[in-house]
Amino acid sequence: MFCRLLGHKYEVSRSVTYYVKEYKCRKCNKQLTTNSKGHLVELTPKYKEINSILSKIHNKKKAKLRREELLIAYKMTS
Numbered sequence: 001m002f003c004r005l006l007g008h009k010y011e012v013s014r015s016v017t018y019y020v021k022e023y024k025c026r027k028c029n030k031q032l033t034t035n036s037k038g039h040l041v042e043l044t045p046k047y048k049e050i051n052s053i054l055s056k057i058h059n060k061k062k063a064k065l066r067r068e069e070l071l072i073a074y075k076m077t078s
């Protein structure tokens, strides 16, 4: 109810990818996320689903990158 007067106090609750993050209001727990256009929208169940898929893809990419880095490091030292 304070947010109506003072505005929300959002903080990042989860980093999905480098560009997509989830935000949560410290006072009323209202949640927002970044959509594909980079705009802030309400975190609906639909967006939660999209974000969990994005997060899986993102983590896979990171893991692949790490493997490639290790391979390069290995080649350089051998």
Ligand SMILES: [Zn+2]
Pocket (backbone or CB within 6 Å): 003, 007, 008, 009, 025, 026, 027, 028, 029, 030
């Ligand atoms: Zn709020």
